[in-house]
Amino acid sequence: MSAPAVDVGHADYLKHAKGILSWLYTLDHKRIGVMYLIVTSVSLLLGGAFALLVRAELFTAGPTIMEHDTYNRMFTLHGAVMVFLFIIPSIPAALGNFVLPIQLGVKDVAFPRLNLASFYIWVLGACFLMWSMYDSAIDTGWTFYTPYSSDNANAVSAAAMGVFILGFSSIFTGINFIATINKMRPKGMTFFKMPLLLWSLYATSLIQVLATPVLAITLLLLTLERTMGLGIFNPALGGDPVLFQHFFWFYSHPAVYIMVLPGMGVISELIATFSRKRIFGYSFIAFSSMAIAFLGFLVWGHHMFTSGQSKTASIIFSALTFTVAIPSAIKVFNWLATMKGGAIWLTTPMLYALSFIWLFSIGGLTGMFLGTLNVDVHLHDTYFVVAHFHYVMVGGTLMALFGGIYYWWPKIFGRMPNDKMGRLSALLTFIGFNVTFFPQFILGSRGMPRRYYSYLPEFQDLHQISTVGAFILGVGILVGFAGVVMSLKNGKKAPANPWGANSLEWYCSSPPPHENFKVQPEATDPYDFSGWKWDKRTEGYVRKASEA
Amino acid sequence: MAYRENEAEAHDEEHHEHHIMSPKVLIGTWLGLMVLTGLTVGAIKVDFGAQANLIVAMAIAGAKAMLVCLIFMHLWFDQKYNVMIFFGSVIFVVLFISITFIDTKRNEPFRDAYDATNKPTPEGRVLVEPTVSPISTSGSDAAAQPGELKVPEHQKPKVPWPSQLPDTPRVAPTAH
Amino acid sequence: MSEAAIDADAAHEDDDHGHHDEPFLGHHFKDHDHQFNTGKLGIWLFLGQELLFFGGLFCAYAIYRGMHPEIFVEGHHFLDVNLGAINTCVLLFSSLTAAWSVRMAQLGNKKGLMLMIALTIACAFGFLGIKYIEYSHKFHEGILWGQLFAPSPEAMEHAMHGVEANSRLHIFFSIYFVMTGLHGIHVIGGIIAYAWLLKRAAAGHFGPNYYGPVDFIALYWHLVDLVWIFLFPLLYLIH
Numbered sequence A: 001m002s003a004p005a006v007d008v009g010h011a012d013y014l015k016h017a018k019g020i021l022s023w024l025y026t027l028d029h030k031r032i033g034v035m036y037l038i039v040t041s042v043s044l045l046l047g048g049a050f051a052l053l054v055r056a057e058l059f060t061a062g063p064t065i066m067e068h069d070t071y072n073r074m075f076t077l078h079g080a081v082m083v084f085l086f087i088i089p090s091i092p093a094a095l096g097n098f099v100l101p102i103q104l105g106v107k108d109v110a111f112p113r114l115n116l117a118s119f120y121i122w123v124l125g126a127c128f129l130m131w132s133m134y135d136s137a138i139d140t141g142w143t144f145y146t147p148y149s150s151d152n153a154n155a156v157s158a159a160a161m162g163v164f165i166l167g168f169s170s171i172f173t174g175i176n177f178i179a180t181i182n183k184m185r186p187k188g189m190t191f192f193k194m195p196l197l198l199w200s201l202y203a204t205s206l207i208q209v210l211a212t213p214v215l216a217i218t219l220l221l222l223t224l225e226r227t228m229g230l231g232i233f234n235p236a237l238g239g240d241p242v243l244f245q246h247f248f249w250f251y252s253h254p255a256v257y258i259m260v261l262p263g264m265g266v267i268s269e270l271i272a273t274f275s276r277k278r279i280f281g282y283s284f285i286a287f288s289s290m291a292i293a294f295l296g297f298l299v300w301g302h303h304m305f306t307s308g309q310s311k312t313a314s315i316i317f318s319a320l321t322f323t324v325a326i327p328s329a330i331k332v333f334n335w336l337a338t339m340k341g342g343a344i345w346l347t348t349p350m351l352y353a354l355s356f357i358w359l360f361s362i363g364g365l366t367g368m369f370l371g372t373l374n375v376d377v378h379l380h381d382t383y384f385v386v387a388h389f390h391y392v393m394v395g396g397t398l399m400a401l402f403g404g405i406y407y408w409w410p411k412i413f414g415r416m417p418n419d420k421m422g423r424l425s426a427l428l429t430f431i432g433f434n435v436t437f438f439p440q441f442i443l444g445s446r447g448m449p450r451r452y453y454s455y456l457p458e459f460q461d462l463h464q465i466s467t468v469g470a471f472i473l474g475v476g477i478l479v480g481f482a483g484v485v486m487s488l489k490n491g492k493k494a495p496a497n498p499w500g501a502n503s504l505e506w507y508c509s510s511p512p513p514h515e516n517f518k519v520q521p522e523a524t525d526p527y528d529f530s531g532w533k534w535d536k537r538t539e540g541y542v543r544k545a546s547e548a
Numbered sequence B: 001m002a003y004r005e006n007e008a009e010a011h012d013e014e015h016h017e018h019h020i021m022s023p024k025v026l027i028g029t030w031l032g033l034m035v036l037t038g039l040t041v042g043a044i045k046v047d048f049g050a051q052a053n054l055i056v057a058m059a060i061a062g063a064k065a066m067l068v069c070l071i072f073m074h075l076w077f078d079q080k081y082n083v084m085i086f087f088g089s090v091i092f093v094v095l096f097i098s099i100t101f102i103d104t105k106r107n108e109p110f111r112d113a114y115d116a117t118n119k120p121t122p123e124g125r126v127l128v129e130p131t132v133s134p135i136s137t138s139g140s141d142a143a144a145q146p147g148e149l150k151v152p153e154h155q156k157p158k159v160p161w162p163s164q165l166p167d168t169p170r171v172a173p174t175a176h
Numbered sequence C: 001m002s003e004a005a006i007d008a009d010a011a012h013e014d015d016d017h018g019h020h021d022e023p024f025l026g027h028h029f030k031d032h033d034h035q036f037n038t039g040k041l042g043i044w045l046f047l048g049q050e051l052l053f054f055g056g057l058f059c060a061y062a063i064y065r066g067m068h069p070e071i072f073v074e075g076h077h078f079l080d081v082n083l084g085a086i087n088t089c090v091l092l093f094s095s096l097t098a099a100w101s102v103r104m105a106q107l108g109n110k111k112g113l114m115l116m117i118a119l120t121i122a123c124a125f126g127f128l129g130i131k132y133i134e135y136s137h138k139f140h141e142g143i144l145w146g147q148l149f150a151p152s153p154e155a156m157e158h159a160m161h162g163v164e165a166n167s168r169l170h171i172f173f174s175i176y177f178v179m180t181g182l183h184g185i186h187v188i189g190g191i192i193a194y195a196w197l198l199k200r201a202a203a204g205h206f207g208p209n210y211y212g213p214v215d216f217i218a219l220y221w222h223l224v225d226l227v228w229i230f231l232f233p234l235l236y237l238i239h
């Protein structure tokens, strides 16, 4: 197999056209990815600010810095912003948009216009959500449960429509990715020779296309219920509020995998690259992504064990929930097996990857407790649940996102991120995260309910530890952002391949030219790292002479 | 999920025949659809029993849908992956509906008992004096006391409810 | 929402930086076949998404029919089977013309293509017209959804023949209006898409080499028809 030549020489995509309009009208997947990266990062900071306010309030029992009404709004906004504006679009729409076409060696995604449209649909949805905050911030929790949401006086309709619109952004990204991966793979790249990131994005996209429309119809019905008195979910009118939960979780359980599967893909890339070893059990990791995507559709009722759902349904859902653990565990074992005997290079992205494995394992295993029917009746709606899903969603997505940002930043902006700050941030987020959320497992198992404004005196110590941890985590995230953003000004110029990885994006220059590749290159073996050697002059990897 | 077909097709240089439908096939399909429409309107006048009528109506609708899918939508001649996406989506819809449907009977006795005293109307619930127990279990048609929850024997909890314990006062069930 | 999507989906063919000699071939595609197949996959994924979207409504329907079958038996007496059946025929005919429009585009018959598109649009308007008659009749009699359900005594007597209606009857109309309403919005989306297609067909954009948008919008139109094929017996024909 002849390796594609390193593509250098013509203007990179950042300099290709100038002016703000050249960004706003761009059809270039790279620029759209960068725009997504900016807006999702801003959302992360916003959602993080809400989280810190919530934690600050919980520093003491009773009023600390805000009234209980404000508190209810704060945790709702934290959830809604983090889930819908940040986690769901973060890795697929930002990093995925940038990396996916280049890993396939194509010039763009299949439908560039749809890609830009989905970005603006995101912006429109975000505007609705912001408007609802300005109007009268919702306090229903991010889940919009009926009947409370059917007839409270807040701007639930605006928020629900915002999420409805955001859903279509997600669907269109999914359609684009599936079509691109299916139809535009380079010569020699069969499905089982794709980088694992593409497998996980593929599985994610399938969920986005098949689950998100159900969220859309749910929120549409909720909005109609509020504006026109439809009554399908409102028990006062003879409707069925539990049906809302079925609808909502048919989307929102699979959505958990929209959040974490792309992260798993990123981690697969990082672990293999920085262990300098062929990924262990490639096809198992690939199949487990698809299995997670499929099984994820069959377990939604585990959120409803205490909702009045029938016993039959609960038993079936509980049993099915355990099956999801199998593919998740397969991934973790395969990552560990990849590292065993590898030449591990502890770069910043690798530190994030290791912290992902640790946090995801804890999050996944505690999920098993919650999936057990009788245990869940005790733990439902306590801090145990809060800790569990933060370990999966933050420990999973956030760590993978930062790992991914530090890994691809040289490719995206052509600058090496600040390694010292990166390592510091990886350390701070890991410590801060565990200090925040581990005490919450204990709180929850002792009966501290979630979303409460106040608590019994015996919970105070653990709450205070958790709040301190949250601020450490906040600092860690800020340091992480500073490490990459400051590199734009004074960072070292990045070589085409700083890590010695072998998927196609490392074959074009950093940053890539406008059209990525003049002609679509032949596929490489993404996990064969033997063809590269360290080059002192560029401080990056270059192809070994024998193959060039 | 069936990557195999896809793999084969992605590498056959993306060439497919541009299949053109003949007028005969198009009109024939349309006539078939019209006949089936007539059939389904006619079938509803025949009493097969409530469930069977629904099944007949859905079977005819299914046949019509297949005609539209396979011929008007060219699915019969299309690439396998497109066929898979469409019928895959249908499978997910069926999973969604059927799993949710398991839960239909979840709280019938409770709901009916509640409805008996709190009638749902477009204006919201109105309190009514119950006359007859909404649930007839083992022939007992005793009038329900206002606010009393009548539950069939097999639905009754093994442990007594708080309201049945000796020293707690009886409380009327409220909406949760 | 969906019409924007369908437009975008069909429009992405003519991507900005096209091949120099081929105005409608995107720069990232090898040839017309590659572009056509990719676009087709895209539209099928979009239709899959539509199925799940309507699937939510069918699920609500199934749950309520399972829990309260009475309200469906009672509710359908308020609907006019004849108008429903006529509308079914109108939509089926429009599906025929939509399928024929693809044939015309494949044969490069510009006049025929425009005629078929125009016929499809006409049928779509016919469908909406009949729906309008049905809706205005219902509104007039106070037969509305949920909270607004306040039928006139005559309408009640006409449908129920003096039997007292179930106290959840208004839920049937919530389901009826939301299902037919969303279907109607999809019809309007189809009209917009077909109007755009008519303009392009008149400009002579389509031929045997390039007819993707005609095919894709026809597929969308057939899906709208498919949904109605199920709505008709589920709402109008209840025994």
Ligand SMILES: [Cu+2]
Residues within 6 Å of the ligand: A252, A253, A256, A299, A300, A302, A303
């Ligand atoms: Cu779940």
